Amino acid sequence: MPKLVVDISMSLDGFVAGPNQTLEEPLGRGGNQLHEWAFAAQAWREAHGLDGGETNVDNEVVEEGVLRVGATVMGRRMFSGGEGPWESDPNADAWWGDDPPFHHPVFVLTHHERGPLHKEGGTTFTFVTDGIESALEQARAAAGDDDVAVAGVADVVQQYLRAGLLDEIQLHVAPVLLGDGVRLFHAPVPDPPHALERIRVIESPTGVTHVKYRVGS
Amino acid sequence: MPKLVVDISMSLDGFVAGPNQTLEEPLGRGGNQLHEWAFAAQAWREAHGLDGGETNVDNEVVEEGVLRVGATVMGRRMFSGGEGPWESDPNADAWWGDDPPFHHPVFVLTHHERGPLHKEGGTTFTFVTDGIESALEQARAAAGDDDVAVAGVADVVQQYLRAGLLDEIQLHVAPVLLGDGVRLFHAPVPDPPHALERIRVIESPTGVTHVKYRVGS
Numbered sequence: 001m002p003k004l005v006v007d008i009s010m011s012l013d014g015f016v017a018g019p020n021q022t023l024e025e026p027l028g029r030g031g032n033q034l035h036e037w038a039f040a041a042q043a044w045r046e047a048h049g050l051d052g053g054e055t056n057v058d059n060e061v062v063e064e065g066v067l068r069v070g071a072t073v074m075g076r077r078m079f080s081g082g083e084g085p086w087e088s089d090p091n092a093d094a095w096w097g098d099d100p101p102f103h104h105p106v107f108v109l110t111h112h113e114r115g116p117l118h119k120e121g122g123t124t125f126t127f128v129t130d131g132i133e134s135a136l137e138q139a140r141a142a143a144g145d146d147d148v149a150v151a152g153v154a155d156v157v158q159q160y161l162r163a164g165l166l167d168e169i170q171l172h173v174a175p176v177l178l179g180d181g182v183r184l185f186h187a188p189v190p191d192p193p194h195a196l197e198r199i200r201v202i203e204s205p206t207g208v209t210h211v212k213y214r215v216g217s
Numbered sequence: 218m219p220k221l222v223v224d225i226s227m228s229l230d231g232f233v234a235g236p237n238q239t240l241e242e243p244l245g246r247g248g249n250q251l252h253e254w255a256f257a258a259q260a261w262r263e264a265h266g267l268d269g270g271e272t273n274v275d276n277e278v279v280e281e282g283v284l285r286v287g288a289t290v291m292g293r294r295m296f297s298g299g300e301g302p303w304e305s306d307p308n309a310d311a312w313w314g315d316d317p318p319f320h321h322p323v324f325v326l327t328h329h330e331r332g333p334l335h336k337e338g339g340t341t342f343t344f345v346t347d348g349i350e351s352a353l354e355q356a357r358a359a360a361g362d363d364d365v366a367v368a369g370v371a372d373v374v375q376q377y378l379r380a381g382l383l384d385e386i387q388l389h390v391a392p393v394l395l396g397d398g399v400r401l402f403h404a405p406v407p408d409p410p411h412a413l414e415r416i417r418v419i420e421s422p423t424g425v426t427h428v429k430y431r432v433g434s
Binding site for chain 2 (some may be wrong): 206
């Protein structure tokens with residue numbers, strides 16, 4: 001059965017973005033350092049329309065995600081960094097230009113209705129205003145036999161975790177302390193202490209540790 | 218040159234103790250789950266005067282610590298869980314009875330003067346009231362060619378980290394979400410983003426991931 005998965009880069013001190021996120025620096029101060037392993041990978045570059053890149057174990061991790069994920073659910077903040085009505089969102093067309101790196105249907109959680117946004121390369125953004133379960137249902141239908149990914153900002157990951165809907169969490173732990181920013185885990189978890197099953201560890205020569213857990217219900 | 222090292226068990230969501238720490242439950246709710254891998258290890262049991270135990274890779278990690286560490290620095294909270302004058306600390310004799318598991322000199326950071334406390338098995342507690350650098354200096358002298366460990370509660374680890382005195386951090390990441398409690402990393406770090414060098418990953422069949430980092434200065 002297809003899974004609901006999270007793949008997220010995190011600093012050793014638990015941050016998925018640095019402090020002071022802005023339109024110019026959406027990952028906050030130091031936040032890019034969490035993703036350097038991915039930015040360098042051939043599969044990441046290809047998804048972003050770029051040539052070259054590393055073909056190391058980090059690349060295999062990116063490639064696996066590209067192959068297994070057929071639809072993505074994300075929050076409004078990941079989509080545009082904005083909030084409120086779309087007319088007043090300066091980044092309402094999102095970060096990724098005409099050919100976003102997803103190449104599959106993306107469902108954006110928002111409180112503000114909006115028709116679908118069709119982009120090149122197979123990415124369509126559908127805006128979902130009736131909650132995380134509806135977004136997941138639509139994403140599952142779109143993904144077919146493939147997995148659905150929850151992308152981006154910690155809030156949305158937390159919501160799916162608390163609702164008991166998440167099947168797997170893969171953390172890409174970067175060897176850096178950010179000291180401040182957006183924590184992945186900042187809210188109560190269901191039934192603490194909540195045991196997980198670690199199902200894989202990949203030690204990359206770049207210093208990143210890819211650790212995958214199955215989330216019990 | 219001997220190192221100043223931290224060896225600490227942490228939940229996947231970054232906690233080194235659960236919420237609601239009490240004299241009866243010093244590790245807080247769910248906190249014991251962080252240490253189960255160690256409690257089961259032969260070397261941990263031997264240090265605590267117990268027979269038997271696992272001789273797996275977790276045990277090798279414990280054993281390595283026992284062999285390389287010649288003195289320990291800890292905070293008052295780790296020592297007794299108390300604060301204020303010693304006369305009013307119900308746990309002033311600490312948690313470990315007549316034969317504590319350290320078997321080497323231990324330096325306890327406190328604001329309240331007190332003469333040394335000699336225990337069986339080679340453990341002597343020396344109370345240091347003039348700060349972390351003095352405690353480290355005394356511990357280094359006592360340890361000789363062996364490493365010095367910073368033990369226990371996050372505050373003391375943070376202080377040595379911020380002062381740039383820490384050489385290595387080994388995290389034993391337990392496959393559990395505590396949701397609340399005492400965070401290891403809860404305060405600003407020096408010069409963020411502060412890059413570390415990951416020097417070892419050990420994947421235990423018990424689900425714990427032992428990850429060791431060199432801390433740059």
